[in-house]
Amino acid sequence: MSSSNVFNWLNAAGLSKYHQAFVSEGIDDDSFLRLTIQDYNRFGITAINERKSLFQLIQLLKSQQQADGGQAPSSQAPEQEPPRSAKFDTVDPYMPHTDDNRRPPPSTAARKKDTPCYVSGSKIRVVVRKRPMNKKEVNNHEIDIITVDSDDIVSIHEPKVRVDLTKYIARHRFRFDQVFDEDCANEEVYRCTAQPLIESVFQGGRVTCFAYGQTGSGKTFTMMGKRDDGLYGLAGQDIFHLLKQPQYSSYRATVSFFEIYCDRLFDLLNNRKRVEALEDHSQNIVIHGLKEFDATCADDVTAAIDAGQNARSTGTTSANADSSRSHAIFQITLKGPGKGGRGERIIGRFSFIDLAGSERGADTQNSDRQTRMEGAKINESLLALKECIRAMDQQHNHLPFRGSKLTMVLKDSFIGENCHTVMIANVSPNSGSSENTLNTLRYADRVKELKKGDDKVNKIIDKAIDQNKPKRVAAAPKPAPKRPVQPKPAWRGVTDDDEGMVKEEENDDEEDVDDGDDNVEEDELAKTHEELITRILDEEDEFITAHRQEVEDMMELVKKEMQLLADVEEPGADIDHYIRSLDKLLVQKLKKIDDLRKKLVGFQDALKMEESMSKTRSKRQ
Missing domain, CATH: 1.10.150 (DNA polymerase; domain 1)
Known part of the structure; x- marks a missing residue:
């Protein structure tokens, strides 16, 4: 006792x-x-x-x-x-409610009860989800390089080669709010991430849930699942269960689904019609032209998800032949009567974002220009998203939400006291994805720096964790399931005369000194290349607008020419006036054509420069 x-x-x-x-x-x-x-x-x-x-x-x-x-x-x-x-100064949405009547019931699918779902003291929660190895990776003799050491610690065992060609494994450890292994189902991830925030939406909250990671890491599966067991569908079930309660009888729910592709917005529930993100007089972001549909049950949510997903644009990368190259944003909005019974107002909103694949720049260097431009815009938006989330978590006065269209349309999710964000970083366990997986974990780690505070205490705790944990030496990377004939894996923590000594080293940040200058030069080239792509995308819109204006102006000048012809054919027409007027119209036409031609030549030069720069980077890699 x-x-x-x-x-x-x-x-x-x-x-x-x-x-x-x-x-x-x-x-x-x-x-x-x-x-x-x-x-x-x-x-x-x-x-x-x-x-x-x-x-x-x-x-x-x-x-x-x-x-x-x-x-x-x-x-x-x-x-x-x-x-x-x-200490906790305010009620935390992750704190379980003591009143069972107020707690959203579990969805129809069974949910595990033994997974700890602990309190997070800030507005940001960052979790990691590891997917299982797939058949293709097993057949390629790849190994599982990710170990979930505890509920909040994950390790990645990265295969590396030194300058002297000695192979070794560098172990990197990360701590997050929670880590889900490959055995966790969508229902369990939902219960520990999005579900605790459902009731916050009914209390005026703006809640955002991101799925982040490289292509093929399980982002879309986490969000959509198999029709209705993804986070979209499970949230819909719980929201409509709450809407049946008497205190929410005056509320109604609407759904919208749009994507951001190369900084352009398309309505996925309206034949991919282009819409615009505008700022009104109150500095609120309004998506002009976006269709919102009433939803009365969870099936309406599922139908909207299916329709939007079918319309979502896809492209091609080296990682996946059917890779989503856009950010898909699905929103469930609660609306109710305005103050004093006048009009209608937004009560709360839950935004689910399936982010585009976060591949490295090298994965798109050998692709066509359109794919490279897609990658540049994706990277730009992900960087802006990270800065916004960190600024919100650290309670900065200024939030840089204008850094990209993604953060701009989610402005109300970053500003306000009742805003909460969950980021689910999805990682692939196979050795072939080690670099992308490591980049994903680093990005998520920087989104929310969980080791803020007393560095001395952090070091003591980290040391104590290592001392009390079973040692994971060379056997840490789990081999793929046994096959009838399996060659020796290329990476193994054993001695081999042909392959040299392979050692596991923890948190090895060793850099090849000889390559230092080359790395700096490559970083500068990559930065210049990305800036050029951003400029091209901006100029593309400007050129299309200029071309459209030139066509309209030409049509007006042609109308004047037609009128001039009609006038000169009249008896007693002034031929001198006709000649002077025609000359003036032709000069105007030539000037407009020449102006558009100069814009076209400048745009072509930028495209040629991007092509050359891309080839230079490809040769160096």
Whole structure:
């Protein structure tokens, strides 16, 4: 039986909600002080800020015990409070509700109950989902290089080669709010990410859920699933279940589905008609021309998803022959009566974004110009998205939402007190995707820097985690399932006379010094190339607009020519007036043609420069 001291200690650290778990384990004062970081999972304490609070609390109590000559600390709360990050000033949407009548019921599909779904103390939650190996990767003799070390830590074992051709494995560890392994179903991911935020939408919240990762990593499957078991469909089920409750009888739901392709917006529920993101007099972003459809049940949501997905533009990359090259944004909006019963207002909105594939620039260098331009715009929008999310999480006064069309249309998801964001970073486990997977994890890690705060405490905790965790040496990368005939994998932590010694090294940031200058030069070339592509895309719109204007002006001049001909054929017409007027019209026509021609030549030069620069980069890689 846990003593009252344990409860007081937990309460002082803001962890009193876990007291029952300590009671169930029979933790008393002495055993509480002997807990190690490895034990925290037993009580459901997996959030990094709560683990830090408990760690600091135990260290503080131990210090107090030593100062008192070995006596157990008193039942009074410690004089020094745990770090501020352990306190909660406002109600967190991830905190389970105590009133079962207010909690959204689970969807029709069964959901696991043993996966911890812990509290996140900020507006941003970043999780990672690992997909299983597929048949193609197994047949290609690739190996699984990702290990889920705990509920919030993932490791990637990256195959690398030194300058002397020695092969080795570099292990990179990342900590996120939560990590889902390949055995987790969509329902479990939904329960721990999007579902806790459903009720926030009914309270005026703007909620955004992103699926991020390289092509083929499982983004679309996470969002859409098999018709109705993706995050879209599961959220629809829970939203319409809540709409049946009496207090929400005056609310109605609408759905919209559009994509952002090369900074252009297309309505996926209206024959891909182009729409525009405009700013009104109140500086709110309005998508002019976007169709919103009333939804009365979850089946309406599913039908809208199917229709929009069929219309979504696709392209080709080296990673996938049917790769989505646009950001797809599906929104469920709740509307209700305005204040004073006048008109209608938006109550809340849930936005689901299936981001375009985040391949490296090298994956698109050998593609055509259109694919390269798609990649440049995708990278630009992802960078702007990262900066917006980080600025929101760190409560900056300025949010750079104008950095891309993606962040611009999601402005109301970044501004306001009742905004919440979930990012699901999807990763591929196969060794052939190691570089893209590592880039995905680094991007997600920078979106929300979970190791903010006391660096000394972080280092102590990291060291304690490593010491208490079973060592994962060369066997960490899991081999593919056994086959009748399987050649020796190219990467293995063993000694081989033909292949040399392969060693596993943790957090190896070794760089080839000889290639340093080349890398700097390549980075500068890549930056210039991306800037050129952005300029081309901007000039493309300008040139098309100029061409359209030239055609309209020409039609007006032709009308004047026709009138001039009609006038000169009249008896007694002034031939001198006819000649002067015709000369003036021809000069105007020539000037307009010449102006358009100059724009065309400049645009062609930019295209040739991009082609040459792309070939130069391809030769260097």
